[in-house]
Amino acid sequence: MNAAADCTPASERDDVLVRAIAGIDTTLLDCIQVNAAVLADTEHGPDTHLEIGSVVDFAPRHSTHSALPTVERQPSEQIAQLGAPLGLDLRIGEPVDRGQSLLDLIPPHRGALYVIGDAYRMPWLPYHGHQHMAHSVLLRASADGARIEAVDAYDNETPYGRAEPVVCTYTRQQAAALFDGSPTTPVLTHRGESRPQPLEHVLTRNARAATPMLETEAPEHYAIAFRDHPDQTAAFTALLLETWLLSRSRRLHAKWLARRLPGSAHAAAVAQQAGAWEDLTGQCYLAARRVQRGRPAPPQLHTTLAQLLRTDLEIAADAAPSAPGDDLTDSAEVRHTVQAVIADVMAIDLNLVAATDDLSQLEGFASFQMVETVERLEETYAVEFPASELQPATLRSIDGLTGLVQRAARKQAVSAA
Structure with missing residues (x-):
């Protein structure tokens, strides 16, 4: 890592943004996605960022720099696509080439400003002084505004060394100097509504995009x-x-x-x-x-x-459902999914769950695990279970939970038809 005023690995800090970083596999996200993901998980809770991964596509275009095709998207395109799945309202501002003017946009009360700048100018990155490329970072004020922290969750092995999640602290003057003369784009960020799309809708959308390409x-x-x-x-x-x-x-x-x-x-x-x-x-x-x-x-x-x-x-x-609700009401498939969710919630082997119908026989299965299981199943199938059906006997049984999912999925399929 290149030297900076005061840089420490994010793992050695403890604050709201760093805790969000700790819950993200940052190796799965590029340099534009990763810091938007941190904001999303901060606002809406762990794993919100995974909704970025709902779409799998292949849409190459010709690069503006060579005759070779590329699947890379411009930062503005990415930001336009990130807001809805992350539950954020992302609005791209005008580029700013004066560091002090950029810092003035940082929200008060330790809020973070999401910006897209030049990695060449960011000393905490291996790209610093080596390669010009668009890169995101979160800027926030500390010490009553006298200092500026750059929080960057980017994680990658580069030709110039490893980039790892980091928090760097600068005086306000030092931070302003980093961005002077280099156009940096602020992205004004507000909390939006986090509402994962129904699974069958996502699978159908991906299938419709893939089928013509085949x-x-x-x-x-x-x-x-x-x-x-x-x-x-x-x-x-x-x-x-x-x-x-x-x-x-x-x-x-x-x-x-x-x-x-x-x-x-x-x-x-x-x-x-x-x-x-x-x-x-x-x-x-x-x-x-x-x-x-x-x-x-x-x-x-x-x-x-x-x-x-x-x-x-x-x-x-x-993977496209053959008809609304068909895949979601198949008893064997739903039962297996219920078992897998419980195993994941309890962090135990799937075979232990599959060996019993009475979940109260599983050591550690209590109210918290019951609530987490219900929430995970509602999220998985994008349904809401009727409160009247959330009876203890139902929630402690594999058969009971399987039936609960089937009834909710069928009801949703009929409503959507």
């Missing part, structure tokens, strides 16, 4: 563009970023799905696919280093890339 050769054309580019050093450098972005998005989607549809065959397939993407990213890193040294890259990488993209599309297309 009828094209978009995955193959994307891979071929990198394979046949005349400058292979540039191609593999770009491909490393592409697979890094794709891998992170697939791993985040897998974690979101594991929470929304735990124990399902679909969640298992997505998790396996995410692991394959992580493997490919590692292979691309090795290939990029070899090409930089004038050595040949492994020949199968581009074929593997196209295959993974096509498999992504196939998995998404196959």
Whole structure:
């Protein structure tokens, strides 16, 4: 980590933002998403940020810097898409090139200002002094405004060293100097409504986006563009970023799905696919280093890339409910999901839960676990259980909870029809 006025790992601090960071797998988020995720979890509670992972897509476009395609999105596009799933009202302000004017926008009472600036100017990052790129950070005042803290949850291994979640403290003058002469975009942030979309709606949306792509050769054309580019050093450098972005998005989607549809065959397939993407990213890193040294890259990488993209599309297309509520009212599937949720809530082996119908026989299953289970099931199926049905006998039984989910899901399907 590059030197700064006073930087400490976020893990060594204890405040509301840092506690939110501790609950996030920051390796799953890019440098624009990660600090917005911190604000969302601060406002709405742990795991709110996982809703970013509900969408799995493949929509490459041509880069403005080269002829190669890219799945990377401009910060303004990302911010426009982040607000609703995070339960935040995000409004992009005019770029500010005077540091003091930027600091004046920091909300009082230890509120944080979310900004997009240049990583080249941020001393806590390995990119400092090496590479210009858009990067987010949270700025907040301390010591009655005399000092400014930069809170950054970004977590990544870069060519210049490792970036880890950190809190850096500057005098106001030092902080202003970091942003002087470098246009920095403030994003005004307000608490919005956190309302996860019904699972079947998300799966249907992803399937509708994937199905037309399967009828094209978009995955193959994307891979071929990198394979046949005349400058292979540039191609593999770009491909490393592409697979890094794709891998992170697939791993985040897998974690979101594991929470929304735990124990399902679909969640298992997505998790396996995410692991394959992580493997490919590692292979691309090795290939990029070899090409930089004038050595040949492994020949199968581009074929593997196209295959993974096509498999992504196939998995998404196959997951669409065949009719409203069909997947959600299947008794065996719901029962398995109920068991998986209870196992996760209690942090015990799934087999222990599957071995009994009476949850009171499980050591540690009490009122808190009962409430958490109900809330998780309502979130998973995007339903609200009738208060009249929340009877102790029902909530202590696998059969009772399974029936509760089925009735609520059927009722919602009929209402939506």
